[in-house]
Amino acid sequence: xxxxxxxxxxxxxIPVDRDLRILALGSFANRFGAGAVLTTSALYFTRQxxxxxxxxxxxxxxxxxxxxxxxxxxxxxxxxRGPRQVLTGFMVGAAVFSAPPVLATTxxxxxxxxxxxxxxxxxxxxxxxxxxxxxxTGGRGVLFKAYLRAVTNTALGLGSVFGxxxxxxDERWAYVTVFVINAIFTAFAxxxxxxxxxxxxxxxxxxxxxxGVIRDWPYVVITIITGLFSLHxxxxxxxxxxYVSAHTTAPTAMVAVLLIINTAAVALFQVRLSRRADxxxxxxxxxxxxxxxxxxxxxxxxxxxxxxxWLAIAALVAGSLVHVVGEMIGSGGxxxxxxxxxxxxxxxxxxxxxxxxxSVLAVVAPPVVTYxxxxxxxxxxxxxAAFMVVIALVxxxxxxxxxxxxxxxxxxxxxx
Numbered sequence: 001x002x003x004x005x006x007x008x009x010x011x012x013x014i015p016v017d018r019d020l021r022i023l024a025l026g027s028f029a030n031r032f033g034a035g036a037v038l039t040t041s042a043l044y045f046t047r048q049x050x051x052x053x054x055x056x057x058x059x060x061x062x063x064x065x066x067x068x069x070x071x072x073x074x075x076x077x078x079x080x081r082g083p084r085q086v087l088t089g090f091m092v093g094a095a096v097f098s099a100p101p102v103l104a105t106t107x108x109x110x111x112x113x114x115x116x117x118x119x120x121x122x123x124x125x126x127x128x129x130x131x132x133x134x135x136x137t138g139g140r141g142v143l144f145k146a147y148l149r150a151v152t153n154t155a156l157g158l159g160s161v162f163g164x165x166x167x168x169x170d171e172r173w174a175y176v177t178v179f180v181i182n183a184i185f186t187a188f189a190x191x192x193x194x195x196x197x198x199x200x201x202x203x204x205x206x207x208x209x210x211x212g213v214i215r216d217w218p219y220v221v222i223t224i225i226t227g228l229f230s231l232h233x234x235x236x237x238x239x240x241x242x243y244v245s246a247h248t249t250a251p252t253a254m255v256a257v258l259l260i261i262n263t264a265a266v267a268l269f270q271v272r273l274s275r276r277a278d279x280x281x282x283x284x285x286x287x288x289x290x291x292x293x294x295x296x297x298x299x300x301x302x303x304x305x306x307x308x309x310w311l312a313i314a315a316l317v318a319g320s321l322v323h324v325v326g327e328m329i330g331s332g333g334x335x336x337x338x339x340x341x342x343x344x345x346x347x348x349x350x351x352x353x354x355x356x357x358x359s360v361l362a363v364v365a366p367p368v369v370t371y372x373x374x375x376x377x378x379x380x381x382x383x384x385a386a387f388m389v390v391i392a393l394v395x396x397x398x399x400x401x402x403x404x405x406x407x408x409x410x411x412x413x414x415x416x
Contacts, residue, residue: 079348141278202345277333
C-alpha cells in the first residue's frame with residue numbers, strides 16, 4: 001500500500017487513532033519502569049544483596065527460558081479468549097510481581113521470582129503484539145511498530161536516567177525505590193490496557209490445529225531468518241562493548257556515548273525509515289537494504305583497533321551511525337514479514353511465535369558474539385558483516401515462497 005492511500009499515523013508526534021494512542025501510552029509507561037530496573041538490577045543484587053555475578057546471570061537465564069516457553073501459548077490464549085482481557089490479566093500479574101524480586105535473599109528465590117515475572121511480562125508482550133497487529137490496520141502496522149519502537153527507546157532512555165540516580169546514591173533504599181516505581185508504572189500500563197476496545201476472540205474451526213503456527217513451515221522459516229537477522233542487536237549491545245575494552249584505545253565511556261547515539265537516532269528516524277516495508281515482499285527487500293548498511297557499519301567498527309584513540313573513536317562513531325541506519329531499515333523489514341504473513345484473527349499466536357526467534361537467540365548469541373567480536377577481533381566483525389548480508393538475501397525467495405503458500409497452510413486473512 002502506498003503512502004498516498006494510507007491515512008496519517010500521527011499528528012504532532014501523537015497517534016491520530018485513539019486506540020493507537022492508548023497502546024503507545026501503555027508501552028511508554030511499561031518501558032520507562034523497565035529502563036530504570038535494567039540500569040540498576042544487576043548492581044543491586046551483587047553489591048547490596050551479595051549475590052555473585054554468576055548467580056545473578058543464572059537467575060536471569062531462568063527467566064529467559066520461561067519467556068521462551070510462555071510466548072506462543074500466551075498469544076494463542078489472547079486470540080481465543082479475547083486479546084484485551086488476556087493482556088490486562090498478564091499486565092496485572094506483571095505489576096504484582098515487578099517489586100518482589102527486590103526481596104530475594106537467595107539465588108534460587110531470585111530465579112523463582114524473576115521466572116514468575118517473566119511469565120507475566122513475556123506473556124503480556126506476546127498478546128500485546130497481536131493487539132497491535134489487529135488494531136494498526138490499513139497499511140499502518142509496520143509504521144506503528146516503528147513508532148512504538150521510537151517511543152519505547154525514548155522511555156528506556158529516560159528510565160535509565162532515573163535508574164542512574166539510584167546508582168549515584170548507591171543506597172539500598174534507592175534501589176528498592178526503583179523496583180517500586182517500576183511496579184507503579186506497570187500497574188498504570190495494566191489499567192491503561194482496560195481502555196482498549198474489546199476484540200472478538202477467534203473461534204477455532206473444526207479440524208483447525210490448536211497451535212497452527214508451528215505447522216506453518218514457511219512462517220517457521222521466516223521466523224528463523226528474522227531471528228538470525230536480530231543477531232546484530234547483540235553485536236552492538238554486547239560485542240561492541242567488549243571489543244572497545246579489549247581491542248581499542250578508545251575510552252570505555254564510548255560505550256555509553258554509542259548507546260545514546262543509537263537511542264536518539266531510533267527515536268528520531270525509525271518511522272521515516274520504515275515506510276517502504278509495509279508488505280511481505282517490500283519487507284524482504286528492506287531486510288536486504290538494512291543488511292548492507294549493517295555490514296558496512298560492522299566493517300567500519302572493525303577498523304577501530306588499527307590506530308590511536310582518535311581514529312578508534314571516529315571509527316566507532318561512524319560505524320555505529322551507519323549501523324543504526326541499517327538497524328532501522330531492517331527492523332521495518334522484519335515487521336513487514338512477521339505481520340504480513342500472519343492471519344488477522346490469530347495475530348497473537350503468530351506474533352508470539354515470531355518473538356521466539358529473538359528470545360532463543362538471546363540464549364545462544366552472547367558466547368557466539370563474544371567469540372567473533374573479541375576472540376577473533378577484526379576478522380570476526382567481517383564474518384558478521386557477511387553473515388548479515390547472506391541471511392537477508394535468503395529472506396527474498398523465502399518470503400515469496402511463504403506468501404505463495406498461505407492458502408496451503410490455512411491462512412487466508414493475511415495482509416500480504
